[in-house]
Amino acid sequence: MSAREPQPVPFDEFMREALYGENGFYTRPDGGHAGRRGDFLTSPEVGPLFGAVIANYLDAEWARLGRPEQFTVVDAGAGPGTLARSILAAGPACADALDYVAVELSASQRERHPDGVTSLATMPTAPLDGVIIANELLDNLPFRLAVFDSGWREAYVAVDQSGAPSEMLSAPFDPPPAQLLMGAALGARVPLVEQAATFVEDARQLLRSGSLLIIDYGVPLTAELAMRPWREWLRTYRGNERGDHYLTAPGSQDITTDIPFDQLPEADAMRTQAQFLQRWGIDELVTEGKRVWEAQAARPGLEVMRMRSRISEAEALLDPSGLGNFLVAEWRA
Secondary structure: OOOOOOOEHHHHHEEEEEEEEOOOOOOOOOOOOOOOOOEEEEHHHHHHHHHHHHHHHHHHHHHHOOOOOOOOEEEEOOOHHHHHHHHHHHOOOOOHEEEEEEOOOOOOOOOOOOOEEEEEOOOOOOEEEEEEEEOOHHHOOOOOOEEEOOOOOEEEEEEEOOEEEEEEEEEEEHHHHHHHOOOOOOEEEEEOOHHHHHHHHHHHHHHEEEEEEEEEEOOHHHHHHHHOOOHEEEEEOOOEEEEEOOOOOOOEEEEEEEEHHHHHOOOOOEEEEEHHHHHHHHHHHHHHHHHHHHOOOOOOOOHHHHHHHHHHHHHHOOOOOOOOHOEEEEEEO
C-alpha cells in the first residue's frame, strides 16, 4: 500500500511553515533579514532619522503617562535591532526610565541586538506601561487567501509526491467574511489577516497604559485589494528584489501582503507614515541637520555627515509613492 498523500492545508499553514518552520525563511541560520545587504529595506534601515522621530514619539508618550520610573518599549519583530540602535542613539528624554525589549524569533538576528536592550524570542506576557511598536511585522504574519470563483472560496495548498506545491480552492464560504465584496472579478483575491488582528488585540491587552503603534504597508479597506491585480499586493522578496511565485521553493523567499486595516480592531488614530513623521518632528530634525552641515561643511566629521544624510533619508521616508504612503495606526490604553 502506498504512503498516504499529505492533505491540502490552508494557505496560512503553508506560509507559516515556509517562513517560520524548521527550514523557514526567517528561522534558518542564514535566514531572511532587513538591510541594504539583506532581502528587503524597511524604514529603520534607511538611516537613523526614522528612529530619532520615533524617539520623539516615545518621549511624548512617556510624558503623557506622567513620566513613570519604568517605561517599557516592546519592539515586536525587531530584526537585527536597527530601530533599537537609532532610538537609543537619539538620546530620548525617557532614556533613564526606558526598558527596551526587542522581540525577534530568529536566534541569529537576536545575536545582533545592541547592548542596552532585552532580547526575547516571543512577546512578553506581563502587563506593562509604555509603547509596543510593530514596524512591518503584520505583513509577515501568516494569512489566509480568499479567491473569487463563482463566489468567495478559500485557497488551499496541496503537495504532490514529488514535493511540488499547487493551489486548490474550497467550496464557497457560507457565509463569506464580512469585509468581502458581494461580487468581484473572476480570480480576484484578498488576504484574510486573522493572525494580524489577533496580534493587535493581544498587544492591546498587554498594555496597562500607553499605546500600540503599528506601521506597515496596506490599505484602509479590503475591497481595495479585491479590485487590484493580486500580484501587486501578494509579493515575495529575496536579496532586495522581487522573488518568484509564492508557491515556489518554500523557505527560500519572503512572503508578504498589503494589510487591509479594516480587518484589524478599529484604531484610535490612523495616518500615513509621512503624516506621522511630520507630526513628530521630522521636518525640525532635517532643519537641524542642514544647519549643522552648513556650519561645519568645511571640516565634516562623522556626526556632521550623519546630519547631512537626514536630507536624503527624509526624502525616502516621506516619499508618497513609497514609504511615506505606509499606514500608521495607533491604539491607546
